[in-house]
Amino acid sequence: MIIEQRIYELRxxxxxxxxKTYEAEGLAIQTRAFGRLLGYFTSEVGELNRVVQLWGFDSFEDRNRRRAALSAQPEWRAFLGKCVSMVVSQRNELLTPTAFSPIQ
Structure with a gap:
């Protein structure tokens, strides 16, 4: 398993x-495509105005296939059009669990 950590810095x-927009429109679309939302967080201290998503994938190839399928959906592109002006920056990391990680 690999975990993709997506961090969005918002205006x-x-x-x-x-x-509100993500929960109402984007979450269902992204969950159908990706399947395994491990967590969705906001920051309370430190760097503010951020959301962090954790998605689980079987492999790097699984992730690439699912991302391509999501990007091809017109409803996803329409959702992105509503949110793009709110996002200042985005950072993605692919994480691999250690042998003793509770998430495998």
Whole structure:
């Protein structure tokens, strides 16, 4: 298994609008394509105006296939059009669990 950590830095003041739009429109689309949402978080201290997503995939190839399928969906592209102005930056990391990680 690999875990993709996606971190979005949002324009100050847009966090609640982003979360509301994502929950109402983006979450179902992305969950259908990816399947394994491990967690969705906001930051309370430190770097603010951020959301962090953790998605689980069977392999790097599984991730690539699922991402391509998601990107091909017109409804996903329409959702992105609503949120792109709220996002300042995005960072992705692919994480591999250790042998003793509770998430495998």
């Amino acid at each position: 100050p003041g847009s966090l609640h609008e982003f979360l």
